[in-house]
Amino acid sequence: MTILSVAGPRPRPDAVDRPRVLLAPITVTPSKPLTPSHLKGLLWTDVMYRATRPLADVAYRYSHTTYHPTEQTLGFWEFLDRSRGATDYGDFTEERIGELYVAFRAAERAPAQALFPYAEAVEQGWVHPASTRILQLWSAHYAALGLHDPGLLRHQPPGLGLDAVLERLTGLGMCLDQREVGGPVYLDLTRLGLPLRRLVAADGRPNYLACALRELIPLAPDFDEVVLLYDHELDSDYQQLERVLTALGPRVRRVAVSRVPVEGRISSARHGGWRGLHAGTLIDAARAEYHEDAVRLGMRLYFIAALGPGRQQSFRSDLLLQCVKRAARLLDAAGPETDGAALQDRLAQHRKDHVYVDPYRLTSHLLGKRRAAPAADLLRTVFL
Amino acid sequence: MTETVGPITQDSLRAQEAMRIRAARPDLAARHDLTSHDGLTAARSDITAEGDAGSLVTVVLRNFDLAQWVRDTCVFALGVGAQQAADWRTSFTRTVFLAGNPAQLRERFRFAHIAGDDSAAWTTPGPAALTFSLRRLLKLFDAPAGLPARPDTLVEIPDGHRRPGRPRARRDLYVATAECTISEALVHVNHVLAEAVLDGLVAPGDHLVVHQVPRIVGLPARLATVRVTTEKHLPGRLKAAAGLTEEALVA
Numbered sequence: 337m338t339i340l341s342v343a344g345p346r347p348r349p350d351a352v353d354r355p356r357v358l359l360a361p362i363t364v365t366p367s368k369p370l371t372p373s374h375l376k377g378l379l380w381t382d383v384m385y386r387a388t389r390p391l392a393d394v395a396y397r398y399s400h401t402t403y404h405p406t407e408q409t410l411g412f413w414e415f416l417d418r419s420r421g422a423t424d425y426g427d428f429t430e431e432r433i434g435e436l437y438v439a440f441r442a443a444e445r446a447p448a449q450a451l452f453p454y455a456e457a458v459e460q461g462w463v464h465p466a467s468t469r470i471l472q473l474w475s476a477h478y479a480a481l482g483l484h485d486p487g488l489l490r491h492q493p494p495g496l497g498l499d500a501v502l503e504r505l506t507g508l509g510m511c512l513d514q515r516e517v518g519g520p521v522y523l524d525l526t527r528l529g530l531p532l533r534r535l536v537a538a539d540g541r542p543n544y545l546a547c548a549l550r551e552l553i554p555l556a557p558d559f560d561e562v563v564l565l566y567d568h569e570l571d572s573d574y575q576q577l578e579r580v581l582t583a584l585g586p587r588v589r590r591v592a593v594s595r596v597p598v599e600g601r602i603s604s605a606r607h608g609g610w611r612g613l614h615a616g617t618l619i620d621a622a623r624a625e626y627h628e629d630a631v632r633l634g635m636r637l638y639f640i641a642a643l644g645p646g647r648q649q650s651f652r653s654d655l656l657l658q659c660v661k662r663a664a665r666l667l668d669a670a671g672p673e674t675d676g677a678a679l680q681d682r683l684a685q686h687r688k689d690h691v692y693v694d695p696y697r698l699t700s701h702l703l704g705k706r707r708a709a710p711a712a713d714l715l716r717t718v719f720l
Numbered sequence: 721m722t723e724t725v726g727p728i729t730q731d732s733l734r735a736q737e738a739m740r741i742r743a744a745r746p747d748l749a750a751r752h753d754l755t756s757h758d759g760l761t762a763a764r765s766d767i768t769a770e771g772d773a774g775s776l777v778t779v780v781l782r783n784f785d786l787a788q789w790v791r792d793t794c795v796f797a798l799g800v801g802a803q804q805a806a807d808w809r810t811s812f813t814r815t816v817f818l819a820g821n822p823a824q825l826r827e828r829f830r831f832a833h834i835a836g837d838d839s840a841a842w843t844t845p846g847p848a849a850l851t852f853s854l855r856r857l858l859k860l861f862d863a864p865a866g867l868p869a870r871p872d873t874l875v876e877i878p879d880g881h882r883r884p885g886r887p888r889a890r891r892d893l894y895v896a897t898a899e900c901t902i903s904e905a906l907v908h909v910n911h912v913l914a915e916a917v918l919d920g921l922v923a924p925g926d927h928l929v930v931h932q933v934p935r936i937v938g939l940p941a942r943l944a945t946v947r948v949t950t951e952k953h954l955p956g957r958l959k960a961a962a963g964l965t966e967e968a969l970v971a
Binding site for chain 1: 901
């Protein structure tokens with residue numbers, strides 16, 4: 337039994353001397369509108385991705401396919417089909433589908449067995465039309481915001497099946513499998529003083545952490561650095577994930593981004609927490625007054641530099657619009673293009689001992705009072 | 721506690737349960753009328769209400785094989801010191817079963833006994849606070865499956881510190897499997913064995929033959945001790961969940 341041995345990254349086949357970075361943010365369940373909290377996470381990841389790309393080979397892995405097998409997605413689909421039957425979701429709004437999701441979360445859970453047909457279909461690339469509709473609407477928001485589309489509508493299955501990943505974990509001495517007695521399967525890092533964490537429930541349902549492991553265990557050895565971006569409330573799970581992936585070779589960086597309170601409260605989307613504030617309405621409101629580039633930069637200034645990684649400030653539409661206004665001024669004053677090396681130097685300043693560029697430091701830097709206006713190529717490469 | 725149980729009837733089960741409570745906690749026996757079902761229920765709810773007070777053992781289970789676990793449970797109980805045994809007995813040999821892998825834990829925690837294949841580990845009986853950090857790290861052992869069918873199995877308790885001249889005894893251990901999950905069977909068999917060892921019914925070198933039967937009724941031998949529990953579907957009635965027969969000498 338290999339126990340927690342650290343392998344070191346697999347050597348790259350092409351001998352190019354650029355570090356390889358994997359950005360692996362947690363995905364948003366495609367069942368509701370994108371709330372301010374979701375937007376914050378997406379904008380952080382996008383700036384990190386686009387700012388790091390000039391300095392490293394970056395893979396941005398964001399696969400909805402990977403997380404469809406979780407109960408909150410499969411259960412929602414089963415609930416829709418059971419409670420509504422044949423329905424054309426092609427003209428449903430995000431809010432309408434979101435309301436159905438809230439109803440699902442309030443309803444009694446279906447037995448695990450009812451979800452099996454859905455779980456099997458997901459492995460073959462099937463997506464429920466309600467979620468396809470959501471992902472199409474999100475794709476339009478991504479385009480409006482200039483967000484890199486990591487394949488929202490693509491079938492991107494994880495590299496390992498559930499049994500295969502449990503076998504790998506067992507080989508690493510990190511799995512406690514009690515299915516023989518009808519019990520759950522746990523991620524077992526108790527040797528390191530971390531508590532047992534359930535991966536598969538006694539009734540056979542895998543949770544999101546099991547899904548993440550199916551995806552990241554086969555990917556991790558091919559990277560020098562793996563950056564995990566996640567909601568701060570999932571910190572203990574991500575500490576565990578970090579330990580597992582570290583044993584496979586790469587340096588693992590955890591970047592926790594807190595949710596955005598609305599009127600002082602962090603409310604979960606499962607209770608319909610968007611209350612009229614979501615990507616669609618925010619983009620429309622900003623676009624009514626400002627041009628596309630100003631909205632793109634302004635959103636990034638607000639959700640990254642103004643809100644910061646923490647959760648101290650509640651969402652404020654007026655401050656968001658101020659940021660968009662500020663963005664319009666910055667764009668008008670943008671400096672001339674520089675050469676590629678100068679851009680790399682500027683981006684590289686916003687790193688510590690890691691390869692990825694820190695979105696908060698980079699974006700905040702644009703707002704410094706006595707700073708020269710940002711160069712047009714920096715804006716185009718990272719923020720527009 | 722060495723009176724035999726006699727044929728399994730509601731009266732004999734009630735008497736057996738009353739005897740168990742009286743032996744461990746005379747104060748509870750004084751407080752309740754243990755000859756009645758209601759009195760027994762009240763005494764049990766007092767015991768439950770005491771929660772984590774008293775002495776308890778934590779058992780960490782990686783996987784479960786009844787015969788092997790029976791053997792190791794006896795080995796563990798035989799190694800418990802006299803004072804700790806008395807305290808644990810007063811707490812009705814309270815035991816918490818947790819899911820965990822002893823091989824991953826042995827460097828951080830002290831165990832009184834670890835099974836040879838690392839499938840299970842036992843802490844010394846003591847106050848709950850002593851095992852708080854272990855319990856915080858692990859989860860309750862969740863085994864909703866029934867006991868897998870198996871033929872009668874001979875379990876030989878290792879000789880260890882066998883008293884010279886004590887004849888090697890053989891007893892039959894009956895486990896009722898109908899409507900019983902592995903989690904529940906563990907609790908029942910654990911109490912029967914731990915208390916039998918602490919009361920001197922099982923000694924080093926003894927043999928136990930483990931029988932799985934749907935219900936403990938019409939046994940060929942008399943029981944020396946029995947684990948009494950309530951009927952799930954018959955309110956007010958008791959049943960035998962596990963029992964150990966009187967001893968026979970090993971030829």
